[in-house]
Amino acid sequence: MNSKDVGLPRLIDRLAIALALQAMAATSLSRAGRNDRAVSSEDVILPLLRDLYGWPSLRNGNVDDPQTSGYDLIADGSKIAVQVTVQHEEVAKVRKSLDAFMKSRPDDSYRALYVCFLKPERVDRRALQNVIAPEGIDFSQDVHVIERHNIVARAGKVGVSRLSELVEELEKGVGIRQRYEYSVDAIAFSNDLVLTLLRGFQPEYGGGLDQKAWSSAGDLLHTYNRASWVARLRGAGRRASDAFASEAAVAIEAVRQFCTAGSDEPDLQHNAIKAWKALDIAQSNLRDYAPGSES
Structure with missing residues (x-):
């Protein structure tokens, strides 16, 4: 691999572009009635969230329980859960996820639900200010909403070598064709x-x-x-x-x-x-x- 492709600025560019491509593909296919790309977003984003947000125990909760409701990923060590979505109805999606998480979380010690929006548009966080979380659940639009630019901003949280591994894994998951000559x-x-x-x-x-x-x-x-x-x-x-x-x-x-x-x-x-x-x-x-x- 060209050394220019693994410097921090270049890795950040590759990360941003791969996330954008996943967001666009998942959103466009969902509008056409195909949800396979949207569902794959859970596994595509999992390694990044695990490393960049410091949730080492983060896993896909749907693997153990396909009937999981209100969240897709869960970290038993950190007692948090993540809902991954490409939906545009932000307020409705957050409210529905919070209510479902309240009922389906493993126990009361799981208090925080993060909602990760993998879609082309920015989230209207002002509209989310009116969302009231159920009692016992921690949620604020400033802390618990994750967008693509939030993930990119955390790229420096890991070393260049580990970031390179994460980016390559993301590119393969997204389906970028050329691994060694980025395209x-x-x-x-x-x-x-x-x-x-x-x-x-x-x-x-x-x-x-x-x-x-x-x-x-x-x-x-x-x-x-x-x-x-x-x-x-x-x-x-x-x-x-x-x-x-x-x-x-x-x-x-x-x-x-x-x-x-x-x-x-x-x-x-x-x-x-x-x-x-x-x-x-x-x-x-x-x-x-x-x-x-x-x-």
């Missing part, structure tokens, strides 16, 4: 960005507009631009990638303006749709270039 499936990233942004001006399944779609798409674009294979693209592949990133920035801004102004602004909605269509075309052009291709 990212740009098509998956770009496709998820396009679909995420669409929710900002087109109601999904009869629901309302996603007011955070443009922000989530911005996070995806930032991750896409940091992918190591992008820097290696040459010729037509690089031009297609640059065009996609440029159209994405324009479309994200157009959807942001529409969401900020409200749905009663037809001109802004027209601009958002037009920009999104241009982005969709750019993403189609990008599909011709596999990660790491040169021309």
Whole structure:
């Protein structure tokens, strides 16, 4: 393995990208009715939480008891449990998990429930301030909610050698194809960005507009631009990638303006749709270039 791939900054980049890919894949497949990737998130994230949060006894509680409710992972030594989810209904999911954990925890000494959200969007922690935990359960949105950026921020809690092992294990679990020459499936990233942004001006399944779609798409674009294979693209592949990133920035801004102004602004909605269509075309052009291709 190239020594540049195992320095702390590089490992942190690899960690962030692999977590983002898992979040996007699990969320997208769940919307399509496939929950296998979401279920696998429990095992994918377990080694990281065990080492980075100092829960050495953390294990998958569903292995011993498939009927476990309210949590997926449990640490008998630390007396804590973790619910891993890709759901967007944050308040409802936390309330349901807390109530179920209260009833299904091994005994009263297990007081703390952490909820780990592995999804592209940031959690609205202000909305979670109104969640009241059952008596005897410790929960606060500041302490007991874990997001991808929280995990990445703890990367320095372990040595570089151990972090390298954790990142490699994560990459294999996520399904990144090349273990020794790090690569990212740009098509998956770009496709998820396009679909995420669409929710900002087109109601999904009869629901309302996603007011955070443009922000989530911005996070995806930032991750896409940091992918190591992008820097290696040459010729037509690089031009297609640059065009996609440029159209994405324009479309994200157009959807942001529409969401900020409200749905009663037809001109802004027209601009958002037009920009999104241009982005969709750019993403189609990008599909011709596999990660790491040169021309």
